Amino acid sequence: MDLVLRARRVITPEGEVAADVGVLDGRIAAVEPRIGGAARVVELAPDEVLLPGLVDSHVHVNDPGRDEWEGFETATRAAAAGGVTTIVDMPLNSLPPTTDVAALEVKRAAARGRAHVDVGFWGGIVPGNLADLRPLREAGVFGFKCFLVHSGVDEFPPVGPDQLRAALAEAGALVVVHAEDPHSVTEAGGSYAGFLASRPHEAESRAIATVVDAARETGARVHVLHLSSARGLEVLRAARRDGVAVTAETCPHYLTFTAEEIADGATEFKCCPPIREARNRELLWRGLADGDVDVVVSDHSPCTPELKAGDFASAWGGIASLQLGLPAVWTQARRRGHALTDVVRWMASGPADLVGLPHKGRIAPGADADLCAFAPDEAFVVDRARLRHRNPVTPYHGRPLAGVVRRTWLRGHEVDGERPRGRLLSGGGA
Template identity: 65%
Template sequence: MTVLRSRRVFLPDGVRPASVEFHDGRITAVGAYETDGVDLGSSALLPGLVDSHVHVNEPGRTEWEGFASATRAAAAGGVTTIVDMPLNSIPPTVDVEALEVKRKAASGQCHVDVGFWGGAVPGNASSLPALHEAGVFGFKSFLIDSGVEEFPPLDAAGLETAMRTVDALFIVHAEDPSLVGESSPLYPDFVASRPPAAEARAVETVIELARRTGARAHILHLAAADALPALAAAQRDGVRITAETCPHYLTLRAEDVPSLATEYKCCPPIRGGEHQDALWQALTDGVITCVVSDHSPCTADLKAGDFATAWGGIASVQLGLPAVWTEAHRRDIPLEDVVRWMSAAPADLVGLPYKGRIEVGADADLVAFAPDEPFTVDAARLHHRNPVTPYHGRTLRGVVRQTWLRGRPVDGVTPAGRLLERKKK
């Protein structure tokens, strides 16, 4: 039995001094601060974060990222559970055989617990029920080109077919291709080529499909304020639709991006300050429920060049908590809200009730976090495979002191993560 205590323990019913006892990987008691145990001093005790949007890329593009490096970075950032996207690995996770290839690649390498998304692509609707039964947490699809040829997009009819084939969570990259144009090498032109209207129209398409089929849908990496009114109205109407956003949309602004700084390239693009303000308000209002990384790294050479040719993806799984907390603190938003958006909310999204919370019976996934301590990001010292990030050189607020996975301190050397499956009904 181990006991940790802190003056600031982030519990489901609030933040207070407390002790947390755990044994055999599970929390067994939450008691008074005065209970004998390891005192964390000035550090707060948080639940382990859950990042439901991570591109590990192994196998097939392991030079971009891999399970060992991605999960080591996750743990260093206070993330104890990730759910891996069905692309950009080869093969993509679009059938049971590909899922088994992915699980074999991950086995014995993971420093945090790892689950898997399946993919819905043209022609694989008949494979979805078996893939869901095999334990994926739901199905990702694109309404626009994904960037890799082995994971093509669905049109609205294809997504509706998938939604009617299996009772599952469908997570959607929502940009309407008819409203997306070609980009020049410069950032302002790249942003203009993927306008807010492209997100708004695609979100409306997903809403209509969810309304018509009764399926459960989730909008990935929302960046555009224009999509929020329809999303809020659909939720009020009882449509089963939720949404997430990402640290880069909450902390970086288009007006601050240098014209050729391709480390900032992602899709949808980082937009202007008015969109950022609206995203924060939507989180506060509960229209957006989760903040997850969309960690999507690649090799440095693919990230070089200009905005017309560079790979679109941001590496941030290690930095999400301090990045979001830095901006939240500036906006007088409490850390308690940030923790909920990054732990319990994504755990609930994917159906992991024993993750992302400090309560009796939950996994003892815990984080000692010094919320008032600043640090400057050095890309070379981050744990993801390739040292490219738009946060390099930025001073952020909050340092992860230690991460525990099911009660065991994560040392970054000995992998102790488990492969998770969706809980069957």
């Protein structure tokens, strides 16, 4: 073995065990009670748990074109600091958007040699680019994203129901959908109450029904992004009972914050769809526990501080949380009786399986040696000045959280934030 990591607590697909994890040529070669003869042994502290590196399939890096919002160097440093070792970058907010192969190559060129974790890419579905979907798939995107409502940037317009069905029939890969019904979304007011009222629960449940109907008709595989309204859960349950291939995700901010605590002017909390009421948050947690929500990912959507200025009508809608997802979810999960095995399923193996990376997100022989040392009982207060993403804007500032990522390894090499070791991944694995 090149490296052995020794821990009293290791989260494996079979549960939590005390084990040595042996690494050879960047992959996990063995998980055994004791492994000898290693070139190097790292013994975790008694209060640390060895987790697989998390997989975040919903990240907006915005690079190139809007790298003043975020860039590959800063985003992937933040990811590693949060125990995330693989991200899949969304096709919009960068310029050009990833809606054809030429744009994908521009994106890859921006990331090459600058990533501290592994990076894959989504392609985009917009009106008029059906002919680009197969070439994008063959070029290695992990699937395709579309919006049913305005995306926030004019260069990535939404699709209607007929365009969605046509894209599902053509894509030949997973299609992930921002599911808000444009006919249910109204002009936002400047207060949080006004913003919340402009994007009601029905906007999500109606849009999810549209997605489900299109998937049922075409037989395609679809995924509902950033579910914020628990009213969508029944639509998802019914679809699955009917055999529709639909999955769903939610995000740490929907599992943490509540509308009741958001003050007018606190635009760092603005996101689309919005953070909803406390009762809704508990229903999302129940849906997660019951398996109606499949994964938890960040929807890391950063911007400059200037774009967060103003009120809830004018500020950019997006929350930057790539570094904080694990402690944010763990803080809430353990209060509700969940274990780290659950968190790993939601945030590591689940997203890896969603995008087709069976060698990521698990501590098992044959998997990449992407790992993190996590101290679940250490508490801290979020200080935006200590975050690694480009702009220190976050609703988590000043919030106490439980769980500290102390070290992260990518294919057996500790991520130091100095030498970028991340690879660019292609759909189906790398």
